[in-house]
Amino acid sequence: MSAPNRQNLYRKYRPQRFSELSGQEHISRTIQAAVASDRISHAYMFSGPRGTGKTSAARLLAKILNCQNLEQTPGGLPDCCRVCDNCRRIEEMNFMDIIEIDAASNNGVEDIRQMREKVKYRPAEGRYKIYIIDEVHMLSGSAFNAFLKTLEEPPPNVIFVLATTDPQKVPATIISRCQCFDFHSVSRRTIQARLEEIVKLESAEGVFPTFETEALAMIAECAQGGFRDGLSLLDQIASSISEQPVKLDHVLKLTRRLSYTTLKEVTCAIFSHDLGQLVKLLNELYSLGYEPLTIGRDLLEYLRRCMILKIDAEANQLLDLPAEQAAEIKVQVADLQVRYIIGAVSRVERALLNIRNSFQARVLLESELIRLGLGDEIFTSEAVEKRIEQLEQKVAALRKIAARPSAVTPAREPAVPVTSS
Template sequence: MSYLVLARKYRPRNFSEMVGQEHVVQALTNALTQQRLHHAYLFTGTRGVGKTTVSRILAKSLNCQGADGQGGITAQPCGVCPACTAIDSGRFPDYTELDAASNRGVDEVQGLLEQAVYKPVQGRFKVFMIDEVHMLTNQAFNAMLKTLEEPPEYLKFVLATTDPQKVPVTVLSRCLQFNLRPMAPETVLEHLTHVLAQESVPAEPQALRLLARAARGSMRDALSLTDQAIAFGCGQLQEAGVRQMLGAVDRSYIFRLIEALALGDGASVVDTAEALRTHGLSAAATLEDMCAVLQRMAVLQAVPQRASASDADPEAQETARLAQLLPADETQLLYSICLHGRGELGLAPDEYAALTMALLRPLAFKPAGFVPGTLEKKTLAPAPVQPASPVAPPPPRAPESLPEPRPEPAPAPVSAPPPPAPTIALPVRSLEEVAQPLPVEPPQAQEVPPAPPAAAPAVVALPVHEAPAPSERLQPLPAAAKALAADSFEPSAEGAFWHATVQQLIASEAITALVSQLALQSQLVQRAGDAWTLRVEAQSLNQAVARERLRAALQAAGHASVLDIEVGPVTDTPARRNAAAASARQRAAQAVVEQDPLVQALVRDYDAKILPGSVKPL
């Protein structure tokens, strides 16, 4: 006797044997019980989820005669009457299956519809089942529309497809549509355990988990892989054999990679990637399994109480340990890198080289002070806090349309702290009330003594100004308000020189990308011969590679050969000077438009307004 494969041997014979499609089973069972039968059904879903199986069970339910030959339409076909046995064996004359993949023309559909005029020979209903219906041509769809809409009372249509988007809406509107969902790995694992128990085949739980994951939601694929694994393992299922058959990556490599990335150990990452190459394990499977583990880690980090739900999985404990080892933000970053890295494997000449690059990419985002092999990260030291002194409340931020305030001399120090002063709110004015602003000149470098690198800018008390009357022109804000503007800066002794030097390096393309940003965002604190000291606010800009390239560019230009960069607050950088100059040009252009007689006439006579952002300097 020939061997019958597991996928056919354990095909469900009734609705109670269906696995993982409870929503479809419930709807069809209730419809059969209440005799509310539609004339056309459309079953959609990926391969191996039970579309053809549901069609055959539905045909048996419609034509079942019962064990005593007196039965009627039922949701529980007996499976022993002539109609049920004939449908199971594929020789029932009133049940016709048409494969639309090989019979997709209008002639084949027309030949099928010609049988619709004849009543059933043995059964209660004629059932036409068209598999892969989306493969039919447009002419074939048009030929069946009329019969599909108003078939004889004894005719039922059952359509099945894996791609419902290709089915015309005129067909979809004539059918009841049921979407059969892909099955969860846990559902597949439970069914495989039941099948192998019936077959008396010994199997390791982890081997079944590998088969359930490899099936990707298809029960037929799971049973087919199980058949192959039984043959590969000579009658038994062991984890090592199933993993070798599937070419799956051992999860120990995955855990090793994630732990090395969490610790910043690049050498271990490269060694593990080379081990994957040596054993011939798939690079795409490695990134796929890493995504699966990282997804579970992210769930555990967001919902820690879910850890108890996966205690049956032997990998759950290791996953929970890594979830505590890797920060949540780095877990999300690593998941995104692995997910997008799969698409880059085909672009590289060597997929293992692409795998190594994808795995090393998270290490490029580690802080500069990170020590490999530890979880401690270098953090910026807080800025020194000046002794508490009473200061006046800072004035409100100046509107962008106001002219840039000119710096005022700092007031003389007072011996006693002034009493608290109320905050003065400036009135909001319309555009025409702020006409004819003061001319603005780009700020020039001032000869001021350099401030100590580590000292924070001193905070001084500012006098409180009286609020101007509505009829008066708005006065420039005090100098302290200048620090609140995004494009303001405090000129330093070395500011103009460093600005000119950086602009020259950028113009000659001696520095680009991250190096140019480092130069633009830094402040020249001190020059001592060939040794220069810069200060930058963002630690992410203070990278070793960018620092060395900036030093080489300065040395090539005849400047510093020794460069020291510290992290701290800055007040005068080339970027701030550029922003201040751009803001000055913008205000000058705004002033030209506001002072134009025609514009003033439109504002005065027609209550016109200048749209913010519509004025650009040439």
């Protein structure tokens, strides 16, 4: 059980050096090389999914630019020392020359005007004054217009770092004036390895439970490529479970996710047309409190893996799957047609879209899965294509008949004699 008033894991283990920014090495090296060659841009834009390190990288950029005693990494690139006065104050969030603005709540033109009034003043403590604008895509159109001139020609020693999860909403005039970096979703393996390190450090203090490898693997999968989400979930589970080691079942119950074994059993029942087993498995899941949306969501992801591995047997690295799971899925889909799996993916996806507006979500999902389990030709995409082709042939034949001149001339009606009165 976690101790009271303990610092959250995602804050405690926030990267403090560029070497600690896991999963975004391409960005770290580029920024460090720019610092080494003294080619610093006046504006940066960091874009990517949530929890991938955009704000952390912005703070690291501010730290390395104001560090008083840069260290050299083994690769010869500079990094923050973490011991100088500026580094320590930045880590304590007590540095006047780093200004963070949340554009989600400060998105008006008046907010930008206030910032413009303060931008003209020189840095008070460090070499650079850094403005970090988070969720910059939330700024209004007039706010972007007011910001444009300042962004284009900022005062000396002022740097803007714009962070966003939705770069498509940022005007092209803003993007063109920034050096842009795309943050990628972090792989499950990288997140899991980092979680294992943190659990080892925390459990050594005696106030944090140990975790089984399978449990950490599921947490990493639930993080969906975001370190922050993975650490938040790890913290939540550690705070709510006193039993240790924390097992996979504990994580599944708290996250409402289906295990790999369960998904394999459900899909095996579908692929083997065992409708009785399929209905039994679905009833068991409902009795455990799983919602149709949850079942459909996890099943869709599993079917996607089946589809990819059927197309490319060596795609387990692409899917970020453990080797043993990938091998089992390959065996499972060995006798299936790719078209059938694609049809299953499409049908489950359509079911998920309809579930949100359905009064009987359970019935809807069950009926769709039973249709897949029937294996009848009418439910496969190739059968639909074959049926369409047959209908097209019939229509073409009918057109030919209609266009052909008739061999029989219709008989004329006998003329009616005209009688004179």
